[in-house]
Amino acid sequence: MKKFINDPQHLTRELLEGFAIAHKDLVTLRSEKIVCRARPKADDKVALVTLGGAGHEPALSGFVGEGMLDYSVVGDIFAAPGPPKVIEALRLAKRPAGILFVVLNHAGDVLSANLAVEMANQENIRHQMILTHEDIAPGANAPAEDRRGLVGCIPLYKIAGAAAEAGKSLDEIHALASRFNNNMATLAVAMKTATHPATGQAIFDLADDEMEIGMGQHGEAGTGPCKLLSADRTAELMLGRLLEAVKASQGDRVLLILNGSGATTLMELYIVLRACQRFLEAKGITLAASHCGEWLTVQEMAGFQMCVATMDDELLRYWHAPCQTPALTVK
Amino acid sequence: MKKFINDPQHLTRELLEGFAIAHKDLVTLRSEKIVCRARPKADDKVALVTLGGAGHEPALSGFVGEGMLDYSVVGDIFAAPGPPKVIEALRLAKRPAGILFVVLNHAGDVLSANLAVEMANQENIRHQMILTHEDIAPGANAPAEDRRGLVGCIPLYKIAGAAAEAGKSLDEIHALASRFNNNMATLAVAMKTATHPATGQAIFDLADDEMEIGMGQHGEAGTGPCKLLSADRTAELMLGRLLEAVKASQGDRVLLILNGSGATTLMELYIVLRACQRFLEAKGITLAASHCGEWLTVQEMAGFQMCVATMDDELLRYWHAPCQTPALTVK
C-alpha cells in the first residue's frame, strides 16, 4: 500500500490529532473521537450533531464550526462509531433548545444512532433525528432504507446550521432540513479503486476501460460497470437522472455539488460543471449555486458524486449564510 | 487514461470555463486565459500578477481574489503561457502604484516572463518581478536558478496580496515578498505517478515499494527513488532538511504547509502534520501557522510538498489577514 501512514491500527487517532493541530482555532477533540467547536455555540440555539466513519476527510468533522456542525462523532476507517461515543456527544450537546441529529443512511451508522437515540430518550435529551438517504443508484423510487446517504449531508449541515445560528427552533430547523432532504438527490461515479488504509486491499475492481455509475462511498457496487464516457456524456447521463429524481423543470433553481472522491482532479470537476451548466441551460433550469471540490472523499478513489437539489429563497439564503469550519468558510 | 475529460486539445479552455462558472462571484475570464477578479482592486493599490501552466488546479488561478492575486495568466497543461498573453495581463494591471509580478522558477515561465518584462519596460508599465525558487531538492545552497518554484508561491501571494490590500507601496511589498521568499523552503515527495491529461502518458515511474523525495511538480526527478517510509519517518526526514535550509532553531516560529499532490488524502496529510508538530516541539520551534490541503496539484499524483517558512509578526499578520478567493477564504 502506498500511503503516508504509520501503524494502521492508529490511523483514526493520529489523523484526528493532526486535524486538531491544523485547525486549533476552530475545533477541539473530546475523549479522542468527538470533534467539537473551539468556541461553542450559545446554549439557547439548537445544536447539530452527526456521526460517521473516518477515511472520508474532510468529511464529516471538517464541517464542525460556526454555522454548521457542533459535534461530530468519528468512528474508525469507514466504520461507524459505537453507540457509547454517540450518546456521549448527545449528552455534551444537550440543551433546552434541542439537538438536530443528522445520520447518513449506512447500516452501521443507523444501528449506532438508533441505540444512542434509545438512551437519549431515557435521559430526556431533546432531539430530532434526520436520516439522509439521497442516493438514487437503486432508483429514485426505491424504498428510503435502500438509498445511501452520500455527500448531500454536507449542504444539509450548512443549511440547518445556518438556521440554527439564526436562532430558529428545533421544529423549524427539522422542517427546513427535511424539506432540503426531500429536495435533493445524489449519484456517484467511480473510475479507479481506492486502497483501504487499514487492510491495504483495493475496495473494488474495475477494468481499464470501465467506470461504474451508482457506486457508494465505500466501494459498494452501483448499477454495474460500463465503458468509459467523456466528461460531457457522463455529466448529461447523471444530471438527467438526478433532475428527474428531484423533479426539476424549466424555471426551477438548483444547487449542484460535484464532490471529488479523491484522485479525480479539480480540473475534471470544472470540465464536468461546464457540461452540467450547458445541460441546465438547455432545459431552462437555473444553476443558482454550485460547488466543486473534495468534501467527502473515499481515499484515493477516482470518481465523483453529483448532488442536485431544487432550491427556494429560504434554502438559498441559508446556503449562502456565513460559516467558518475547517473545510468551508463563507464570508 | 481514466479521466473525466473531453477532447484533450480543449482541456484548458473547458476547465477555465467551468472554473469561471463555479466562482462567478469572485472571478471572470478575459480573452480566454487571463483570470481576473470580478470586483477589481482599487487603482491606487499595487496589483499582483502571476503566470503558470494549467493542470495544477486550484493553482494558480484559484488564488485570484480579494487579498491575493489580481491577474493570473494561464498557459496550457503543465506549459507556461506565451509572452503575448502575459504582456496583455500586465497591460490590464497597469497602474501608477505598480505591479508585483510573481514568477515560479520553471524554464518556460521564466522565458515568457522575461520577454513580457522586456515589453513592459518598453511600455513603461511599472512593475517589479519576484522569482520563487524555494525547492531545496538540488541542495539548499544550489544556485537559485537550479531551484524550482513550488507551492511556496501561494503563501507569498497571500502575504504580498494582504500588504497590497493594506495600501503598501510597491517597494515595500517587494521587500516583504523577498523577505518571505528568502525565509522559505519546499521539498516534495512522490509515491505514485500521474497521467498527463493531454498525452495520456504516465509522467514518471516508481516501483511498488518506492517513493522519491525531491520530485518536481511535473514529474521532474528528485534525488532518486528510496524505499517507502512511514509517515513519521518521512516527516522527520523532510522537515529536518527544510529546517536546516531555512536555518530555523529553538525559539523560532514557522509556517508549515502540507500540499497534497492529488491522490494523497487529507487523512495522510493530517498524520504527517502530527509528526511534524512533534518534531518541531522537540526542537523548541513553534508551529505558528499551518495548512493541509490541495493547493497546487499534479493531477492524480500521490505525494505532497512540504513548505516551511520562518515567520515574524509582520509576516504572520499578513498571513492571517482576510482574503476571499476560489481556493482560500480567510475571515
Place this chain on the structure above:
Amino acid sequence: MTDNISAPHFRRMLEAARTRIREQHETLSRLDAAVGDGDHGTTMLRAMDAAAQAASQHPDAGLQQLLSAAGWAVMACDGGSTGPLLGSWFLGMSEAAAGRAELDVPALAAVFESGVAKLQKQSRAQIGDKTMMDALLPAVAALKAADPGQGVTAALAQAAEAAARGAADTANMRAKFGRARHLGDRVLGHPDPGAVSVSLIFRGFGEGLVA
C-alpha cells in the same frame, strides 16, 4: 467433559473465539470485499479483542457482569454494523444471565436466545436475508434442540456445526441488509462475512470450553 458453564469458562470461550477471528480476519475482509466494503475482518478483530480484553479485565466478575462488560466493550469499539449488533447480542445474553453462577444446556440456550432477541431489535433481519442471523439463529436453535444429557460441550459443538452450515448457505442468498443489499445478484456465490464470523465464534466457544 464440562457440565456447566461459569464465568471462567466464558472468559476462555471469548478468548478462543478471538483467536479464531484473529487467524481468519484477512479471509473475512476478503469475503467482505466481495459483498461489502472489505473491512469486516478488521472490525471483527477489533470487536473480539475488545470483548476478550474486557472479560480478562474482570477476573472476579460473575456471568452477568462479564457479558455486560464484553457487550459494552464491543459497542464502544467503533465497529461499523458489527459493533452494535454483536454488542447487543452480548448485552442480551448478560440480561438473561442475571443471578446465575452456572449455566447448564437449557440455561445456556436461554441466555443465547435472550442475546438474539436483543440483537433482533436492532437487526430486523430474518433467516435467508444473508446476514449473521443465518448463522446465529440455526446455532441457537441447535443449542435448544440439543439433548441436555449430553452436556454443554457436545451441545456447543452441535451449535457450531449448525452455524457453519448456516454460514455456508448464505452463499446462495441475495442480501436484504447491510452494504451487500445494493449488489443484487452479484453477491450470489459469496457467503456473508458476518455469518462466517458467527460460525467462527461458535467454533471458538466450543474450543475454549474443552481447552
Place this chain on the structure above:
Amino acid sequence: MTDNISAPHFRRMLEAARTRIREQHETLSRLDAAVGDGDHGTTMLRAMDAAAQAASQHPDAGLQQLLSAAGWAVMACDGGSTGPLLGSWFLGMSEAAAGRAELDVPALAAVFESGVAKLQKQSRAQIGDKTMMDALLPAVAALKAADPGQGVTAALAQAAEAAARGAADTANMRAKFGRARHLGDRVLGHPDPGAVSVSLIFRGFGEGLVA
C-alpha cells in the same frame, strides 16, 4: 533545384516541418518523459501548427511579415519553454529578412543566424548543454559553411544532417537548462527532445523546398 528562397517557399518549408513534427510528436513526448515532463511532442505540435497556420493565413505576405506572423503565433501558443524559444528564433529571422524578397545561400544563413542570435538572448544555452542549441548551432554553421554554388537545397540538406548529428550527440550530455537539468547523470543515453525537434524541422525545411 531551387536556387533562391522566397515567401512561398518558406510557407511550404513550414508546412513540411509541421508534417514531420506531427508524425513524430508521440516519440518527442516519450523522449521528454525520460528527461523532462513528457509534453514536448504536444507542445511542438501546437507550435508548428500555429506557425504553419499563421503562414498560410498570410498568402501575400513577404518573407519578413511571414516569419514575423509565424513567430508571434508560436509565441502565443502557450508552448512552455518551446514557445518563447522557437518564437524568438522566427522573430529574429524575420528581422534579418527585412526588405528581402529572395534569399540565396549566404542570405539564408544570415537570416538563420539572426534568428539564433535572438533566441540566444533568451536561452543562454551553449553547445554541450543538452538543449535545442546543440542541433540549431551546428545546422546554422553548416549553412554558413556550405558552398553557395550548390544552391539552397543542397545547403539545407547539409544543415539538416548537421542538426541530426547534433541532436544525436545530446544523448551523451548532461543537461544545464530546462527541466532536465535536475536529473544529473540520469539523462545520459537520452537525447534532448528539443534538439531532436530542431533536427526534424530542418529535415522538413529541406523536404518542403524540394516538394
